[in-house]
Amino acid sequence: AQKITQTQPGMFVQEKEAVTLDCTYDTSDPSYGLFWYKQPSSGEMIFLIYQGSYDQQNATEGRYSLNFQKARKSANLVISASQLGDSAMYFCAMRGRTGNQFYFGTGTSLTVIP
Amino acid sequence: DTGVSQDPRHKITKRGQNVTFRCDPISEHNRLYWYRQTLGQGPEFLTYFQNEAQLEKSRLLSDRFSAERPKGSFSTLEIQRTEQGDSAMYLCASSPGTPREQYFGPGTRLTVT
Numbered sequence: 001a002q003k004i005t006q007t008q009p010g011m012f013v014q015e016k017e018a019v020t021l022d023c024t025y026d027t028s029d030p031s032y033g034l035f036w037y038k039q040p041s042s043g044e045m046i047f048l049i050y051q052g053s054y055d056q057q058n059a060t061e062g063r064y065s066l067n068f069q070k071a072r073k074s075a076n077l078v079i080s081a082s083q084l085g086d087s088a089m090y091f092c093a094m095r096g097r098t099g100n101q102f103y104f105g106t107g108t109s110l111t112v113i114p
Numbered sequence: 115d116t117g118v119s120q121d122p123r124h125k126i127t128k129r130g131q132n133v134t135f136r137c138d139p140i141s142e143h144n145r146l147y148w149y150r151q152t153l154g155q156g157p158e159f160l161t162y163f164q165n166e167a168q169l170e171k172s173r174l175l176s177d178r179f180s181a182e183r184p185k186g187s188f189s190t191l192e193i194q195r196t197e198q199g200d201s202a203m204y205l206c207a208s209s210p211g212t213p214r215e216q217y218f219g220p221g222t223r224l225t226v227t
Contacts, residue, residue: 043223045205099145100162101172103159104156104157
């Protein structure tokens with residue numbers, strides 16, 4: 001069974017500091033993809049970063065980086081230099097081998113404190 | 115802007131009524147997904163289309179739910195005999211042939227009274 005687990009319901013971070021949002025996954029597929037999405041209070045889901053299971057290097061996109069530890073089945077999101085606009089819900093998601101289904105975690109609410 | 119669009123954005127209906135939502139994906143994307151998101155939860159997969167073929171359906175999709183994607187362009191999600199438990203945000207997403215990231219629409223918020 002495919003499953004995504006996000007154990008941090010809420011996180012706080014000081015502006016300009018870095019923060020790590022945890023994500024663990026479970027899959028028996030040898031090939032899969034891992035994603036992070038941001039959902040502000042306005043409701044739209046915004047794609048942040050992608051990591052393929054065979055990618056040798058950790059993905060980075062601007063201030064976002066994905067700490068991929070395959071043996072531990074974890075895909076933590078690191079946001080550097082937090083900004084007030086980063087306050088939102090963050091969802092970790094996984095795509096199976098076929099790409100026919102995506103599985104989302106329950107999310108982490110991040111609040112950036114000025 | 116040529117992103118994913120959904121219509122309507124909000125729908126209030128009485129229990130027992132039928133509702134239909136529309137999703138227009140990004141034009142060159144052949145993969146289209148429907149999700150349901152309730153308050154405080156992540157999106158739950160409902161169904162997946164590749165072009166006009168519905169290739170995957172979640173067991174969450176009861177027989178009151180039906181989805182179509184005629185001609186592989188826009189898609190509709192219909193809920194028959196709505197129940198209060200159907201109140202949720204219904205999200206549509208599309209992606210290109212290689213299933214990397216999905217691009218989400220703004221969602222349709224359904225309230226069943």
